[in-house]
Amino acid sequence: MSDFITRHRATITIIICFMVALFEGVDLQAAGVAAPRLLPLFKLSPQEAGVFFSASTFGLLGGAVCGGWLADRIGRKRVLLASILIFGVFALATVVARDFDGLVGLRFMTGVGLGGALPNMIALASENSPPDRRGFSVGLMYCGMPLGGALASSINLAGSADWRHVFYIGGIAPLILAPALALCLHESKAIRSELAAARGASLGDIWRTLFGEGRLIATVLLWTGFGFSLLVLYLLLNWLPSLLVSRGFSRTTASWAQVAFNLSGVVGSIGVGRLIDSPRRVWTTTISFAVTVIFLMTLAVAHGSPIFTILIVGALGLGVMSNQSLLYALAPWCYPGPVRGTGVGFAVAVGRTGSLIGPLLAGQLLGAGQTAGQVLAHMAPIIVIGALATIILAGLLNRERITASLVAVQV
Numbered sequence: 243m244s245d246f247i248t249r250h251r252a253t254i255t256i257i258i259c260f261m262v263a264l265f266e267g268v269d270l271q272a273a274g275v276a277a278p279r280l281l282p283l284f285k286l287s288p289q290e291a292g293v294f295f296s297a298s299t300f301g302l303l304g305g306a307v308c309g310g311w312l313a314d315r316i317g318r319k320r321v322l323l324a325s326i327l328i329f330g331v332f333a334l335a336t337v338v339a340r341d342f343d344g345l346v347g348l349r350f351m352t353g354v355g356l357g358g359a360l361p362n363m364i365a366l367a368s369e370n371s372p373p374d375r376r377g378f379s380v381g382l383m384y385c386g387m388p389l390g391g392a393l394a395s396s397i398n399l400a401g402s403a404d405w406r407h408v409f410y411i412g413g414i415a416p417l418i419l420a421p422a423l424a425l426c427l428h429e430s431k432a433i434r435s436e437l438a439a440a441r442g443a444s445l446g447d448i449w450r451t452l453f454g455e456g457r458l459i460a461t462v463l464l465w466t467g468f469g470f471s472l473l474v475l476y477l478l479l480n481w482l483p484s485l486l487v488s489r490g491f492s493r494t495t496a497s498w499a500q501v502a503f504n505l506s507g508v509v510g511s512i513g514v515g516r517l518i519d520s521p522r523r524v525w526t527t528t529i530s531f532a533v534t535v536i537f538l539m540t541l542a543v544a545h546g547s548p549i550f551t552i553l554i555v556g557a558l559g560l561g562v563m564s565n566q567s568l569l570y571a572l573a574p575w576c577y578p579g580p581v582r583g584t585g586v587g588f589a590v591a592v593g594r595t596g597s598l599i600g601p602l603l604a605g606q607l608l609g610a611g612q613t614a615g616q617v618l619a620h621m622a623p624i625i626v627i628g629a630l631a632t633i634i635l636a637g638l639l640n641r642e643r644i645t646a647s648l649v650a651v652q653v
Contacts, residue, residue, distance in 0.1 A: 256370060258419070261386065262363055262386070263384060265326070265415045266386075267387035267393070268390040268393055268412040269329055270387065271394045272394055273349065274483060275483065277480070278493050279405040290342060292601050292603075295476075295601035297346040297353065298356060300353060301350040301356070302357035302590075303591045303595065305328075309359065310587015310588065310590070310591075313583035314581060319366075319427045321583075328355030329355025330416035333409055334409065334410065336352070361586040369579065378515045380570050380574070381512050381567045381570075382512060385567070389505070391503075392501045393411070448584060457577070465588075466627065467631040468593025468628075470628030471562075471593075471628035473599050474621045474628075476597035477600035485614040489614050492548075499555040502555050503556060503559030505556070506559040506560040510559075510564035514567050523636045523639070527568055527636045530561055530568060534629075537561060540557075542619040569589075572632070574586060576589075603620075
């Protein structure tokens with residue numbers, strides 16, 4: 243058994259990262275899935291619902307920054323293991339919440355664990371893959387998130403009348419996975435050596451990591467792409483079922499729509515992950531964001547049958563989740579190995595600022611009397627800004643890879 247693990251550690255590492263992403267996807271969407279039953283039970287106003295949806299993101303901000311920085315000093319594996327234990331324990335503890343303050347506090351701590359896990363999953367998937375397959379590996383890892391979201395949504399379709407069930411699954415599953423992670427997770431020898439050399443770095447080096455050595459433009463573009471696209475994604479993850487119900491659709495239709503949103507995102511994540519490794523990365527990025535804008539506006543004005551609405555939501559999920567897979571695949575290319583955890587961690591944290599604003603913004607718009615269609619329409623210009631930043635970043639990285647390849651050939 244130990245020989246098998248040694249021979250296939252790189253593959254096992256990516257599989258484990260996929261499983262962590264799967265359970266993280268359950269936890270990230272648990273609040274939105276539970277919302278149609280939980281919000282009336284706790285008598286939450288739209289503004290309070292926005293705070294509840296955003297609570298985990300507050301925790302995720304700090305978790306991503308600290309998790310990425312710590313991983314560059316004590317290793318990805320240790321930080322990832324601690325992170326999944328944190329989000330598993332506090333997700334499970336959510337079932338005992340008795341009031342609004344308890345819900346918010348437990349979701350905040352769940353977010354700390356989720357934030358610490360994400361930059362390390364991205365770094366491990368990238369570092370354990372050949373350079374020409376890094377995008378595909380990250381896309382394969384990331385597709386676990388929408389698949390986990392579909393699993394969370396299926397709980398409603400199974401007829402569960404208890405909002406706690408999604409938190410039981412989101413809490414227990416990662417705790418079961420933790421021993422396998424401790425036993426089998428692999429960090430490449432080259433990265434371990436680089437991390438060991440970098441452990442003496444101080445907090446003052448973070449500025450140089452993010453903006454020094456010609457990384458200023460790439461970092462700003464990456465942050466902009468993450469921030470604006472995640473604002474729209476998290477608004478949809480948390481509010482989509484409630485928005486559809488408010489437009490007269492049944493909870494069953496809303497659940498099916500969310501399943502379609504996530505399953506199409508699985509396809510998109512794998513597809514663009516493979517294409518991002520090719521010279522067609524700029525076209526891939528452009529098409530992905532264009533699909534998002536088109537179907538976002540279609541959903542905002544559409545009043546068709548439930549099946550038609552589910553198809554539109556599925557197409558929207560294909561675009562939105564593909565955008566995230568693109569950004570997660572591009573992020574590791576922006577930073578060298580010894581500081582990759584810090585760089586990706588800050589990008590994830592800045593992106594989560596957008597994901598924090600999204601649910602709150604929807605709550606404020608709905609509280610001000612905006613309709614579901616108007617809320618969705620307001621998201622179109624936001625996603626366009628994220629698109630422009632990501633397309634430019636893809637072009638810059640594509641040019642750098644071509645230049646590096648030419649230098650290598652000449653040498």
